[in-house]
Amino acid sequence: MSVASSKADRRMTAIERAVDVLISSRGHAGPPRLERACALLRRQSPLHWVERPGVRPFWAVTRYADVGSIETRSREFAAGPRTYLASEMSEAVLQRVTGKPQLVRSLTEMDPPDHSAYRAITQGAFSPTALRDMEAWLSRWSADIIDRAAARGDACDFAADVALPFTFRVIGRMLGTPESDDARLARLAQAFVSAEDPRRRLAEAPGDTMRMAMLALRDYFEAVIADRRAAPREDLATRIAHARPHDQAMPHYELISYFILLVTAGHDTTALALAGGLEALLAAPDQFARLRAEPALLDSAIEEMLRWTSPVRHFMRTALCDTEVAGQPIREGEALALFFHSANRDETMFENAGTFRIDRSPNPHIAFGRGPHICMGLQLARMQMRALFAELLQRTKRIELAGRVRRVESPFMSGVSALPVRISFCAPRRSAIA
Numbered sequence: 001m002s003v004a005s006s007k008a009d010r011r012m013t014a015i016e017r018a019v020d021v022l023i024s025s026r027g028h029a030g031p032p033r034l035e036r037a038c039a040l041l042r043r044q045s046p047l048h049w050v051e052r053p054g055v056r057p058f059w060a061v062t063r064y065a066d067v068g069s070i071e072t073r074s075r076e077f078a079a080g081p082r083t084y085l086a087s088e089m090s091e092a093v094l095q096r097v098t099g100k101p102q103l104v105r106s107l108t109e110m111d112p113p114d115h116s117a118y119r120a121i122t123q124g125a126f127s128p129t130a131l132r133d134m135e136a137w138l139s140r141w142s143a144d145i146i147d148r149a150a151a152r153g154d155a156c157d158f159a160a161d162v163a164l165p166f167t168f169r170v171i172g173r174m175l176g177t178p179e180s181d182d183a184r185l186a187r188l189a190q191a192f193v194s195a196e197d198p199r200r201r202l203a204e205a206p207g208d209t210m211r212m213a214m215l216a217l218r219d220y221f222e223a224v225i226a227d228r229r230a231a232p233r234e235d236l237a238t239r240i241a242h243a244r245p246h247d248q249a250m251p252h253y254e255l256i257s258y259f260i261l262l263v264t265a266g267h268d269t270t271a272l273a274l275a276g277g278l279e280a281l282l283a284a285p286d287q288f289a290r291l292r293a294e295p296a297l298l299d300s301a302i303e304e305m306l307r308w309t310s311p312v313r314h315f316m317r318t319a320l321c322d323t324e325v326a327g328q329p330i331r332e333g334e335a336l337a338l339f340f341h342s343a344n345r346d347e348t349m350f351e352n353a354g355t356f357r358i359d360r361s362p363n364p365h366i367a368f369g370r371g372p373h374i375c376m377g378l379q380l381a382r383m384q385m386r387a388l389f390a391e392l393l394q395r396t397k398r399i400e401l402a403g404r405v406r407r408v409e410s411p412f413m414s415g416v417s418a419l420p421v422r423i424s425f426c427a428p429r430r431s432a433i434a
């Protein structure tokens with residue numbers, strides 16, 4: 001073998017190893033390894049054709065410019081039918097159980113004309129104007145959740161005891177589900193999107209976990225739909241239960257899927273951004289001290305937390321025609337996985353991309369995606385992060401890490417699922433939430 005060809009072989013092997021890190025459920029469990037893998041791919045093979053046993057082939061897209069370009073070229077790249085990476089085996093199980101190629105069919109799986117008709121059902125509730133009414137409640141709820149943490153003493157798991165219940169109540173309140181159901185619904189929603197995580201699964205096999213979570217969520221929301229059809233209320237559940245996209249009743253599968261999308265997308269992402277944001281501040285004490293000294297930097301700190309954590313690892317698109325991306329020909333029918341975390345660490349877009357800087361400006365991160373599928377809850381997520389961090393900064397003197405940080409194991413979600421901290425509280429308790 002010539003020296004040149006053995007060098008090329010070694011390069012290919014390094015790239016293939018990087019792809020393994022990028023796509024495996026545990027890939028995001030070791031951040032330095034992940035950063036190295038993404039950097040190598042962006043540099044040497046930014047559109048990389050991936051062939052792995054048991055997974056249908058696809059392009060791994062890791063550069064900011066390419067992810068953004070594909071997201072906005074929705075006439076050439078469809079959201080369905082392949083929305084996220086799944087093994088051929090789980091795709092086959094799914095087909096047998098649901099008769100469909102996907103676990104759910106909601107906004108993330110839809111293309112025109114369904115996508116806009118279905119998005120219009122709830123989009124108004126997430127507009128800045130509609131959300132303005134929530135601001136005062138969110139601030140009281142932030143105070144209350146910090147009170148609850150303080151009442152337990154100085155030690156807590158910020159991810160499980162604060163971020164998760166905090167974000168779940170927000171979407172639960174909008175949907176109209178009672179707080180007493182939050183813990184159970186959150187558990188089901190998390191098992192559904194991160195079935196590979198041993199701490200989140202409901203059964204040994206990820207496929208069984210997904211099926212169990214899906215059936216339990218279906219039963220729960222069938223009861224909610226029946227209730228709201230009989231007795232409408234001022235909540236999102238009523239809006240969805242009565243919706244008539246294209247002037248027709250919503251099919252049952254899409255109806256249940258709508259609830260499952262909101263209950264999953266609506267809390268775990270923001271909880272991971274909150275916990276990962278606090279972890280980043282703890283790992284950069286100079287940044288934390290500056291934020292305490294200059295609270296006016298909170299908005300830019302939150303954008304940096306979103307860039308830094310990128311809780312949604314990827315979404316997929318499928319080429320609708322023969323086309324190209326950055327000079328790379330893409331054939332009709334080929335699938336592309338868009339890796340948001342890698343795009344948000346792209347050195348050609350972000351100066352010192354590997355450094356967490358609360359004053360980064362501009363910060364055009366792509367954590368919420370882009371184009372017609374851009375996150376519908378992005379303003380809500382920002383509001384929640386602002387409210388909780390404002391309260392945390394005001395009510396605490398010091399926060400320090402007090403145990404092992406754990407990360408979600410999932411090919412789809414990424415971030416901190418356990419963040420044990422010790423908190424010194426300063427201000428007296430406020431009155432409980434109304």
Ligand code: HEM
Nearest residue numbers: 107108265266269270273312368369370373375376377381
């Ligand atoms: C930090 C928090 C969040 C992050 C990082 C995040 C991220 C994302 C991403 C990457 C997408 C796909 C975008 C694309 O394909 O271009 C998305 C879609 C979506 N998100 Fe979020 N999200 C967050 C919070 C929320 C919240 C609080 C809600 C509230 C319900 C929400 C609801 C949705 C919905 C409904 C979609 C589907 C939009 C569509 O396909 O038209 N998200 N989100």
